[in-house]
Amino acid sequence: MSASQETFDGRDLPVRLTIEREQNDHISPSERLREARESGEWREFEFFDPMVGKSGAQSARAVTRYADAREVLSQPGLVIGGLADAAEQQGESIAGQPGFLVFLEGEEHRRVKAVLSRHFGVKRVQGMRPEIERIADKLLDDLPADGATSADLYSAFFLPLPTLVVCYLMGVPYEDAHDLEYWSGLQTDITAPTEEVQAGAVALREYTAALVSRVKANPGGDLMSALVHDYIDTLSDEEVVGVAMNIFAAALDTTSRFGTLSTLTLLRNPEQLAYVREQGGLSEPDMDELLRFLSPATSTMQRYVTEDFTVGQNSMKKGERFMVSLLAANWDPEFIGDNPGLDLRRGRKSHLAFSYGTHTCAGQHLARLELSIALTKLFQRFPDLRFDGDYHDLGWMDNDLIYGIKSLPVAWGEG
């Protein structure tokens, strides 16, 4: 495999340098990312953006230092890239959906984000605690059913958990959730053929539009009803569909994959796991250290610059494109010191796992809450839980914008 190219199913894939991890541990930033960060330069890297489907290599400058990342993401006039590419494709892309936050900018972005953020504020999400606890308890009750002493925690716990939470929030039957996760998952999968990604976007849109219509006719007490009815003056019908699609797309794979990786990380790090057990579980600040260490959204979306700017030794000109490696920035020694490894004792740091600037993740408080509850209960319920697989054979999602593994085999008791 050459340094600049690899193939998948016979199709040339550009090297995805902004999401590269070391192959020996599958977590830390690759040597190429570290070198770029040490140089301080914003080097040109190739990437592929599944949501807009442009084939062939595109390139963007990669920002890898923590301080640079914050400066760059604070610049005025940044515009998400890929919209023109998406418009050129045959077929519909999720990038064209009104109300789908990640592709919006300026006033439009602010107006729509305000709607989402209102429901996912720090204190507001605490109201979801009882339901999250109920869901986690039920899933954990089911794990040792029929005397089982082993399980795949991804499919049996961490995938159903946020799925059931989303179903609860959005008034969606659980039977429909498999499709929702499948259609959403295509949007971040670099290897998925463009036609399938587009078909997934269309299917997600149609499902959501039908849901919105039903809710309009028959409002309930859930979040979906609030979105439809409270924002009738602020959002267009299409935007309501987009906001709901955004919740489906952003609340499933992110939380499930990060929860799975966090558990694997703790099971493989006895010293940190001992600390968790001493504490009686994981607090929300503990989730922040796991977020920093794992950086599950490995890099930002591609963005265009609309005004020249300079930060230190680097400049960007109008029309240039960049991505930030959140992983490289979160492991930057100038931010985290000489030991970038997992250290739950280090205290809360302002990491970039949820990015920075206007597009900072709106769902982050729900994610932290869900997983601090889930992980705490998991380790309390299974005090002898152990990893029972081959670390290199877990189906590491090296080709996805949201990092994860396809299974987490564990055992307990005599298993």
Add this chain to the structure above:
Amino acid sequence: MGSSRYPLPGVKGRPCVQRIIIDRELCVMAGQCVIAAPEVFDQDDDGIAILLDENPPDSEQGNVNAAIDACPARAIWYDE
């Protein structure tokens, strides 16, 4: 960010954190300030950051500094 303090009218002699400014237009409703200094910051019904305490005590200085650093929109600062 300075550590200069001044007693406020009617609260003579009590050390307080320097006056805090929140720019509501810049705020992206990320809630990092609430996490860093929950006694000082909250989110209003629109998710925008607000001050719970216009005159937070000295003991909150560290938390407020952390909130300012954590804000991804750079929407909080100390009045000069």
